[in-house]
Amino acid sequence: MSQQQLSEINSQLIIARTQRAEAEARVRQVQRLVRQGGEVGSVSEVLNSSLIQRLKEQESALQRKHSEMSVEFGKKHPKMIHLQAELGDINAKIKSEVQKIAVSLQNELEVAQTREYSLRSSLKQIQEETGGDREAAVGLRALEREASANRILFETFLTRFKETTSTQGMGEANARVISEAEVPSGASFPKKKLLLIVSVLGGLFFSIVLVFVLEMLNPGLRSPEQVEEHLRLPTLGVIPSSTSKLEAHDYVLDKPHSSLTEAINSLRVSLMLLNPDEQVKTLLVTSAVPSEGKSVLAMLIARISAQVGQKVVLVDTDFRRPTLEKKLGIDTSQPGLTDLLMQHDLAVSEVLLTDEKTGMKVLSRGMSSYVNPSDLFASKRMQNILDELKNEFDLVILDSPPVMAVTDSRVLSRMVDKTLFVLRWDDTPRKVVKAALQQMAQSGADNVAGIILQQVDLKQYGRSGYGTANLF
Incomplete structure (x- = not known):
């Protein structure tokens, strides 16, 4: 206080x-x-x-x-x-x-x-x-310290006295306890956490190496970036594969807002932008090897172009394996391109057929016999036919045979405005495509507008990291 x-x-x-x-x-x-x-x-x-x-x-x-x-x-x-x-x-x-x-x-x-x-x-x-x-407080604290020390000393003597009294008459052991054993919290071996970490890191490393190896072993091309890197050509279109039971050329008419239709429209815009000052009127569609989807692509471009009001004619120049007649349901007994080339008195208007769904014109293979298609395509008659079609129609599309199989495409490519080179997505070996493009370049065909990636799996394309945003 x-x-x-x-x-x-x-x-x-x-x-x-x-x-x-x-x-x-x-x-x-x-x-x-x-x-x-x-x-x-x-x-x-x-x-x-x-x-x-x-x-x-x-x-x-x-x-x-x-x-x-x-x-x-x-x-x-x-x-x-x-x-x-x-x-x-x-x-x-x-x-x-x-x-x-x-x-x-x-x-x-x-x-x-x-x-x-x-x-x-x-x-x-x-x-x-x-x-x-x-x-007085100083003296009290001194007395308290002395009393506490005496109490501790007394308790120590008392404890030792009790220990001595309790051990009398007992034999002293030859061993003594140095330290108490500790109960282990877990197994000393194997080290599960370390093994788990090593396993995860090892699996991740193996997965990365496996992905790189599979990527290196894959001969096909998957993206416009790879096309630009390996072929030095732009990618004009990425065409998705159709999952419908309908044929692709019928599917685009029934589904005008589908991804396949939008991809073809994007390709048409790319063709128009190739040369804004001069319209592309003659177009050759070819590929390196068969089964690439070039004929389907030619029909898709022709039908959609005709549907938007253009005058379109689709010409089948693949004499060895004609596809258009079967796909479009054309009577093979009707005269066609071979008849025009062999019979000079026959007019173009006499052999043109009409597609009932779109109104476009179709020039089929024909019935006349011949010896070598390349000689027919290299003739002056073929050039005159193309000039006449070019004057009468807004767009002339030629479905030609593969480059590596025959020389027809190399001859025809010099007569058209632009050439579209089709390759199957993630399938066609890049070495084969390079060889086909070199053959076309050696034959004087310098009008290859670009590459079309055909039959693209959209789900796998997105999972591969390219994204569906690159399609259109």
Whole structure:
């Protein structure tokens, strides 16, 4: 309790000293201004007085009035004398109020000094009273430490005494316990966590290596990027495979908003953008090897172009394995291209057939016998037929045989505006495609517009990381 009182009085003494110092500072300020003849009204206590503020306002108003009336009246005018008397009265009141504030400040200083003196006396008295308590507390702590040490020593002797008493008459063993055995928390071998981590990392590494090996062993082309890298040609279209039971050339008519139809429309736009100043009117569709889907692609382009209002003619120039007649249900006993080439008196309009679903024209293989198709295609008659078709139709599409099988495509490619090279997605070996393109280049066919990836599996295409966004 004495220590608590001592702390409280000490805190109050500090506060009292601070208040006394502040009061002394205010009193000294007033005294200095009085000695120097300064304006006592600048002191904060004076400025904060509401009465003085009101008197100052009245003084300011009377001074303004005095200034205004001094112009009109003289100094000895009764009104001026009365106004000066009011000003003197207000100044006297202000000085009286300032004197009261100065006296109040002096009183506050005396009260603060008295309170500080009282607290100092109380602090001194409590310090004298607690002096003896401190000496007694020191002696008490010394006695407590001695008693605690004696208690510990007694307990140690008592424990050893009990141990000695309990072991009397018993034989001492030849062994002693050095340390207690610890119960294991798990098996020391095998280390399951380490084996699991190694197995996961090993499996991941093996999977990555396997993917790279399979990618290297795969001879086909899967993306436009690979086509650009290996063949140095742009990819004009990525045509998805049709999962419908309908034939692809019938499916695009029944499903005008399907992905297959959109892919063909995207290809048509790419063909139009190849040369904006000059329309592509004759188009050759070929491939490196059979079963690439070139004939299906030629029918798709022809039917969709005819459906949007173009005048289209589809010409079957694959004399050895004609496909268009079977796909479109054309009577093979009708005259066709071979008849036009062999019989010069036969007109083109006499052999053209009409597709009932789209209205496009079809020039089938024909019935006339021949010796070598390449000689027929290289003839002047073939060039005249193409020129006549080009003048009459907006788009002439030639379905030609594979490049690696025969030389027909190399001959025909020099007669058309552009050539589309079809390869089957993830199937046709890139070396075969390169060899076919080199043969066409050697024969003077420099109008290969680009590559068409045919029969693309959209799900696998997306899983491979290329994304379906590249299709259209």
